[in-house]
Amino acid sequence: MLSAERYLLLLDHYRVMDPDTIVEVSLEELAELFHCTERNVKLIIRKLEEENWLRWHAGRGRGVRSRIEFLMSREQFLLDTAKQMAGNGDYQKAFRLMKHHGDRTAARDRFVDFLNGHFGSDRIAEGLLDQRDIFRLPVYRPPVSLDPARMFFSFDSHLIHQIFDRLLNFDAREGKLLPSLAHHWECSDDARVWVFHLRKGIRFHHGTEMTSEDVCFTLNRLADGQPNRFLLETMIAAVPLDNRTVRLSLRQPNRLLPRLLCSAVASILPADLVREDPERFWQLPSGTGPFRLARWTPERIDLSVHEHYFQGRAYLDEVQIAVMPEDIPTETRQKWGQIMASDSRLTVRPEQKWGQIRTLNKGCSLISWNRRKSGPQRSVVFRQAVELAVDRWGLSRAVGDACRPAHSYMPAMPDFPILERYEPETARRLLEEHGYDGSPIVLLTSPAYRSEAYWLQERLAEIGIPLELRFESHSSIYPPELVMEADCILQNLVIAEDEVCELENYLQDSSYMRQHMDESLLHWVRRNLDHLFSAELPEQRKALLRQIEQRLLNEHQILPLIHRAMNTYVHPSVRGIDINKLGWMDFKDVWLVSEAQERSRESLVSPV
The missing domain is CATH 3.10.105.10 (Dipeptide-binding Protein; Domain 3)
Structure with a gap:
């Protein structure tokens, strides 16, 4: 992006707004502007010409000054550069660019319009019949921690649910516990001893199989001085009885324990990686969940599908989460409905109605x-x-x-x-x-x-x-x-x-x-x-x-x-949307319908 910064420096210095603007310059003043030698100025100008951003007209003869012909307007150049940054995941950098150089232009508004279409679902063809389905969405606060034992904010909890699993799940609608990593559980009459029986063949994203050692390591770690130790404050110890069986001993009766173990706080970690290098592990943690964390930077989070997820592979191949600047004005922030609206793979015909999901948080x-x-x-x-x-x-x-x-x-x-x-x-x-x-x-x-x-x-x-x-x-x-x-x-x-x-x-x-x-x-x-x-x-x-x-x-x-109430307007091609207990959609349940699939579905309808 060094060439782009130099072109912007020229635009700012000579106050250029419109294309085809011509200004007179000298090598001496350009050397002072770029803080380099005149020889390097010639190299810089040549590079900018190769980008088709300007044209150099060398002065011939004594007293004849050289001229720069600017081929791109400030607004279009800012927009193109910001789009390139967004494509690389540098969303905050793109908005900083607009903030510092976009005065007196509509570049920022045009960039927001571009993001309206950039966010949402996208289908990338891979070969004749295959395709890759990606979902992009913006957030305005990055996760603080993906360590379940230190989790505090709801967005962090949502991501932890995508990356990790827990021994049990809780169906809030039905009000009942469901098996997850554990397929069965039982307790003593006084609820002081609990035994959990684990499924076979569940693998972490890095390939190792989950065992009782991972479960005991996770729970004992959580109870040992972690910020969220309250979840297991009645626990004395978690002990493996064998590779597939875990016993939890408690200091007092706790009949709520299975329900507590459904919390994101109790998500199971791979003991081998955390023990080996904790600092490195939390830079890109590995779990057993439906998505693995493929990228985590201050500006972007990428989740890739876990192909061999034990509860069934997710439909989406990838979820890209853009961390936007917090100071974006409310009127330009993208709401859920706008994100759902950006799916352009399926044209909405007049007879089709958008679905609406309304939930009260x-x-x-x-x-x-x-x-x-x-x-x-x-x-x-x-x-x-x-x-x-x-x-x-x-x-x-x-x-x-x-x-x-x-x-x-x-x-x-x-x-x-x-x-x-x-x-x-x-x-x-x-x-x-x-x-x-x-x-x-x-x-x-x-x-x-x-x-x-x-x-x-x-x-x-x-x-x-x-x-x-x-x-x-x-x-x-x-x-x-x-x-x-x-x-x-x-x-x-x-x-x-x-x-x-x-x-x-x-x-x-x-x-x-x-x-x-x-x-x-x-x-x-x-x-x-x-x-x-x-x-x-x-x-x-x-x-x-x-x-x-x-x-x-x-x-x-x-x-x-x-x-607060949340209204979500869903494009007809986006299926499986439901707003979960954290105010988010569960990425695993989202699936997309192409134009061809929609036509095929309509052909099943019997004529009246």
């Missing part, structure tokens, strides 16, 4: 109050006043995206409407009676929730509370010192795996909610969770979790704000 955005820091937020009266000042319907309309008010973690059933309490006058009275002195409140959040944060700032100012906003990128987990400096944190809570995700809120080291609880509340929560682990029935566990959530709501420890 499980979880909500909420404020977690820091009761371990001195300040007005430690008072339940203050926290109640803030809640009364928040018009959730107003926030939903301001944020858009088909939001709904949230009064708990999960969306309420339509048959059970909840009356909204929006009473700013009552909030002012409570603050006055409490003796609030107008001290500012520091709210920590990610730039992704900027609109919600500014809306809250305006509403709280109306009742006399100055809200200071601190935006920190979520490219990593907030460190404990940052969490404890804030009076409150605005976050998005994703309840992807029901019981397991709720446990994360109360047990995971990195949980902002857990770090903000005072000692007495946290101790009470832990006592309830001990009862939860030993509960025999799912209904009993759900009741205990609701009891914990209800106390947090009653004490205004948390302030739920909104639930």
